[in-house]
Amino acid sequence: MNIVRFAPSPTGRIHIGNGRAAILNWLFALKTNGQFILRYDDTDTARSTQEFADGIKTDVEWLGITPHRVEWQSKRFDRYDEVAADLRARGLIYACYETADELDRRRKRQQARGLPPIYDRASLKLTAEELAVFQAEGRKPHWRFKLANAPVDWVDMIRGPVHIDTATLSDPVLIREDGTYLYTLPSVIDDVDMAVTHVIRGEDHVVNTAVQIEITRAIGGVVPAYGHYSMLLGSDGKGLSKRIGSLSIQSLRESGLESMAVVSHAALLGTSDNIHPCTDIQELVDGFDLAKLSRAPARFDEAELAGLNAKLLHMTPWSAVKDRLNFGDEAFWLAVRGNIEKLDDAKFWDDVIQQDLKMDVALEDVDFIAKARELVPQEPWDQTTWKVWTEAIKAATDRKGKALFMPLRQVLTGQDHGPELAALLPLIGRQRVLDRMGLI
Ligand code: GLU
Numbered sequence: 001m002n003i004v005r006f007a008p009s010p011t012g013r014i015h016i017g018n019g020r021a022a023i024l025n026w027l028f029a030l031k032t033n034g035q036f037i038l039r040y041d042d043t044d045t046a047r048s049t050q051e052f053a054d055g056i057k058t059d060v061e062w063l064g065i066t067p068h069r070v071e072w073q074s075k076r077f078d079r080y081d082e083v084a085a086d087l088r089a090r091g092l093i094y095a096c097y098e099t100a101d102e103l104d105r106r107r108k109r110q111q112a113r114g115l116p117p118i119y120d121r122a123s124l125k126l127t128a129e130e131l132a133v134f135q136a137e138g139r140k141p142h143w144r145f146k147l148a149n150a151p152v153d154w155v156d157m158i159r160g161p162v163h164i165d166t167a168t169l170s171d172p173v174l175i176r177e178d179g180t181y182l183y184t185l186p187s188v189i190d191d192v193d194m195a196v197t198h199v200i201r202g203e204d205h206v207v208n209t210a211v212q213i214e215i216t217r218a219i220g221g222v223v224p225a226y227g228h229y230s231m232l233l234g235s236d237g238k239g240l241s242k243r244i245g246s247l248s249i250q251s252l253r254e255s256g257l258e259s260m261a262v263v264s265h266a267a268l269l270g271t272s273d274n275i276h277p278c279t280d281i282q283e284l285v286d287g288f289d290l291a292k293l294s295r296a297p298a299r300f301d302e303a304e305l306a307g308l309n310a311k312l313l314h315m316t317p318w319s320a321v322k323d324r325l326n327f328g329d330e331a332f333w334l335a336v337r338g339n340i341e342k343l344d345d346a347k348f349w350d351d352v353i354q355q356d357l358k359m360d361v362a363l364e365d366v367d368f369i370a371k372a373r374e375l376v377p378q379e380p381w382d383q384t385t386w387k388v389w390t391e392a393i394k395a396a397t398d399r400k401g402k403a404l405f406m407p408l409r410q411v412l413t414g415q416d417h418g419p420e421l422a423a424l425l426p427l428i429g430r431q432r433v434l435d436r437m438g439l440i
Helices: 016-031 050-062 077-089 100-112 128-137 184-193 203-218 249-254 259-268 281-287 302-314 330-339 345-354 363-374 385-396 401-413 421-437
Strands: 003-006 035-040 069-072 093-096 142-145 151-156 160-165 173-175 198-202 225-229 232-234 298-300
Touching (some): 003 198, 016 035, 016 259, 035 050, 077 142, 093 173, 151 225, 184 203, 203 225, 249 259, 259 281, 259 302, 298 302, 302 330, 330 345, 330 421, 363 421, 385 421, 401 421
Parallel strands (some): 003 035
């Protein structure tokens, strides 16, 4: 069985980029009858909070994702310690005593000499005396993984064949001076222990993957399949990081967007499929294929998402919204859904229908409106009433087209644009129509 994971750090809320990771993994799981793990990468206990974790849970649920399992890295430190001890014993991780300043100076010297800024493994060459000095000074080591300095190749599910020679990389630090773990090692241990079969994540992790494949082999794990999708850029072609707050899933939700609009957008962005609204996740599952994801960066445009949201609402049936609206009925919804961008906008049209409205009528329309009022049909009214009425008005006045419809729309709704009057008229009802057209 396929097992995927979405691994956010609860050091903040997730944004549309993380949301996309969650959705792509979720679609992959649904498509292949696999399992989806929500894994909190909370090894940074100082910055991770329960509140952020709860918020992420809410966000994930709002996106329609129901994880099969939830895991916390903070509950697995014993396991990480055990693996680290084994790697240490086998000489695969080694103690380093350089301070951040020393490393920085060394990198600058290398760069000045035109050399790549790769860690030179100086700590491996320390003599017993030098080590004793550091220990006497109370310096605590950080721990690096000793890369094999060999090619790592994999066939990426999105990028195709990838080749990285780890000789071009610095040995990664896995454990800090204070004993805390960086992301790299716990992630590998979890992927192995949780039998993750497919790792689908952003291309900012491609180099990590080469390192993590080496570590996976070092701990005797099965290397999962990897797929790295391209990053999201803003519509201006720049990274999203500056606007990340406004692009959190929380703020998209609070701005009144439909979750399926966000899901459709995130799922189809950067694929060969047209971005279109899907009311049902199954449609996205049916069309899902990682091979459709482009290697070029995808552009995220809030205006496009807003348009998609409107399109989605325009095709949403009453049954899907009725529990979220405490007003209206099916006829109301079918009348107004084509004229709203967000669900909350429906309230505006409910008010238009219900309100006491008295519009000023332009002088040249006064007689016309009075005549039209005389011709208001008797009830019962239905969708055909508008046509019957306006045909009668046309016959009785010299008006047609816009000159006929616009003054009626204005006096009946107070608006220049809006839903079809044929649909609105029965909702407004005869009495309100007479009232709105009276006393002029
Ligand atoms: N916590 C990592 C991140 O958010 C997870 C990356 C991964 O999927 O391995 O970047």
